[in-house]
Amino acid sequence: MNPAANNNAYLYAAYIVVWVIHSVYALSLFSRGRHMKREARELNAANAQSRR
Amino acid sequence: MKILFKSCLVLTALLLGYGFCQAMYIAPTEATMGDVQRIFYYHLPSAWVAFLLFFVNFLASVWYLIRRSVAADAMALASAEVGVSFCTIVLITGPIWARPIWGIWWTWDARLTSTLVLWLIYVSYLVLRHYASGGQVPVLAAALGIFGFVDVPIVYMAIRWFRTQHPQPVIGGGQGSGLDPTMWHAVLWNLAAFAMLAFMFVWVRYRQAIVEHELEEAHAQASLDYETEGAQ
Numbered sequence: 001m002n003p004a005a006n007n008n009a010y011l012y013a014a015y016i017v018v019w020v021i022h023s024v025y026a027l028s029l030f031s032r033g034r035h036m037k038r039e040a041r042e043l044n045a046a047n048a049q050s051r052r
Numbered sequence: 053m054k055i056l057f058k059s060c061l062v063l064t065a066l067l068l069g070y071g072f073c074q075a076m077y078i079a080p081t082e083a084t085m086g087d088v089q090r091i092f093y094y095h096l097p098s099a100w101v102a103f104l105l106f107f108v109n110f111l112a113s114v115w116y117l118i119r120r121s122v123a124a125d126a127m128a129l130a131s132a133e134v135g136v137s138f139c140t141i142v143l144i145t146g147p148i149w150a151r152p153i154w155g156i157w158w159t160w161d162a163r164l165t166s167t168l169v170l171w172l173i174y175v176s177y178l179v180l181r182h183y184a185s186g187g188q189v190p191v192l193a194a195a196l197g198i199f200g201f202v203d204v205p206i207v208y209m210a211i212r213w214f215r216t217q218h219p220q221p222v223i224g225g226g227q228g229s230g231l232d233p234t235m236w237h238a239v240l241w242n243l244a245a246f247a248m249l250a251f252m253f254v255w256v257r258y259r260q261a262i263v264e265h266e267l268e269e270a271h272a273q274a275s276l277d278y279e280t281e282g283a284q
């Protein structure tokens with residue numbers, strides 16, 4: 001067994017970092033999408049109200 | 053469109069899963085570094101995808117300056133944002149790999165330093181887009197995107213032009229470079245998986261940037277209508 005093979009903690013740390021970054025970015029996209037949908041709904045409601 | 057998006061999402065998940073299996077279980081263990089070398093299967097594809105996204109940003113920026121197209125501006129923003137996230141992965145996984153192999157987390161060699169500068173350029177691009185206001189922001193951002201891209205070939209060539217701590221290239225690195233064919237499978241599957249993931253992120257972010265623009269216009273129109281009604 002190569003002594004360098006005992007460095008699995010670094011390997012797992014690197015993989016965890018990759019997935020944390022991608023997950024955080026995906027969540028930020030999801031949250032921005034929800035925020036924009038709400039903003040569009042509010043804008044439409046405000047426009048409809050001003051037309052009345 | 054929704055069916056296409058969902059199909060692409062499923063394909064991305066399958067590719068990521070298979071890429072993970074290739075990297076962790078199927079690719080052979082490297083003789084001198086051991087299992088920690090498997091970081092390479094995420095480190096290298098992330099770097100290539102980041103370069104590709106910065107190239108897309110460059111093309112979209114040029115297109116924006118020529119045509120002033122909202123779509124080009126949205127594509128430039130989306131590609132820069134996703135590119136920064138992939139470049140961040142490169143800058144974090146590199147030191148995690150370096151620590152057990154080189155004995156240090158970081159060294160100021162040409163490859164590492166130019167990659168950090170690349171990341172800083174595109175982070176400043178995003179800061180400019182996020183915090184500056186006014187009609188000239190997309191123009192300034194496009195100029196930054198075009199000149200910032202100059203660093204990409206410098207990063208790529210740094211290990212060929214200078215003596216660096218970073219290993220020599222696996223493609224076109226001359227004698228002694230290259231990879232075992234079985235390792236190439238893991239690299240290429242992960243490259244396909246990360247390219248697909250980046251494509252999905254850019255797709256969503258591009259659409260959001262377009263909607264953001266439409267909302268800004270709608271807000272401006274609504275306030276104009278409000279002022280007009282007030283004047284009457």
